[in-house]
Amino acid sequence: MSAPLITVLNGGTQTTVQDSGRPGYRHLGIPRSGAADRLSFAIANHLVGNEWATPALECALGGLHLRFERKTLIAISGAQMWAQVQGMNVDTNRAVEVEAGDILTLSYARAGCRSYIAVAGGLQATEFLESVSTYLPASLGGIEGRALKAGDTLYSLNAVSQGARTLPTGYAPHLSGHAVLRASSGPEFDLLSAESRRYLFTTPFIATPATDRMGSRLRGDRIATDKSFAMTSSPLLPGTLQCPPDGRPILALADGHCTGGYARGLHVIQADQWLLGQIAPGMKISFRRCFDAEAPDILQTRNAVWSTLIPDFSF
């Protein structure tokens, strides 16, 4: 093995190695995992000349300190975090050269939740079912299946890099303290009370501290099912809002459980699922109703815009 590329000085709140995930195994209880915000992850990789799905770091909420042991090209995308190299501010959404010995620090997330740090050539990590995505509950993938901690060393994957690239002005996704997610009604939408059905698409919710890669517990107007509704455990997808009897819905994210026993109230459209990865505790969440006929057009337009810039990328 060659010399390490990165030494972790502080792992931050929760930093993991992620790629595009391991789809196709939910029937075995294995969630897709992968970058919670697929778009920002792809942008970071693109800027350093990598293929978009190359393994990179996902840093939730900040606090990450890294020392580079060799000269390399990096890019940071996603949540708005104050990033510095050797104490000097560096731009996000731009490729930056770092020298051997340089220290990168990410402070806290001012808007959004997760930053992606890509390095030219990608990062080595443990593979499970064709993906190196870290899935913390089962200690799969990544670096020993866990979040990074001080003293960890990371190695380059030495994948092909095309060199620094730029993001055209206006392309960087704008993240604010209010995420508006377009969604369609879920399978059990009609079993919610009439009042709840109205609330779901009109009143904002707040993401509680019970927010991680698995899901986000929301606070807001209580969403109740009609009468005493008991459901058999059933298959569940990321982006589904489950509505348990206590009235506080749970939004399933990238590492979300593969089955659930609560009413599936609504489901975020494919084109907006990347934004689920930027939900931070305290953030305001609104759902806008998206009708069946519009969703394919939204997805097609979004895919067309981004795949022109980032080869092979799709939402």
Add this chain to the structure above:
Amino acid sequence: MNDLHPDIRAYGDHAVLVEWGADGFDADISDRVHALAARLRKKKAFIEVMPGYDSLVASFDGAQMNAASARRRIKDAIVREARSETAVDGRLVEIPVSYGGADGPDLYAMADRIGKSPEAVLALHTGRDYRVCMMGFIPGFAFLSDVDPLLQHPRHATPRAVVPAGSVGIANWQTGIYGLESPGGWQIIGRTDVAMFDADRDRPFYVEAGDRIRFVAQ
């Protein structure tokens, strides 16, 4: 809704839900769910094919397929399935279980409530083979078919923060095995030392949906 004509409807913009709607456990419907899952998986047109007890969810990439054609493909597979004589008869897997004590903290209370001895509860639980109906919610968690009516108990009102890996539990008519340590609300009556999920093993999943399970008291 009946066996041949389940309800097929949208689950968001990139998945379809097929629902037979059984009242409790229905072995015949469970067979149909798994036969359809096997057929859809063979065709590789869907990203996730997730069988449930009396339903199935198939997700797709909205850029590759639209909802109408997804529904058509599923309808077509159901009709073909009904014509063929696919018998779903998975492997029979024996699972050794240590019942009661620290491994099964809810066994004695359950026996008390139904006025039976712990041995009788154990005999009822090991007295029939179960079908693995669904895997999830965590890796290796096996959702099994129905328990004896006497054993049917609701989940705990407040879930335990930690249920050890291998725990065997009951929730209403369902019984199941926890693949990994996790929080959980099921009535825990025993525990197996068999690792239901081990990423380092050639076959990470000890059982798969469609298999049958026989519990053997240790």
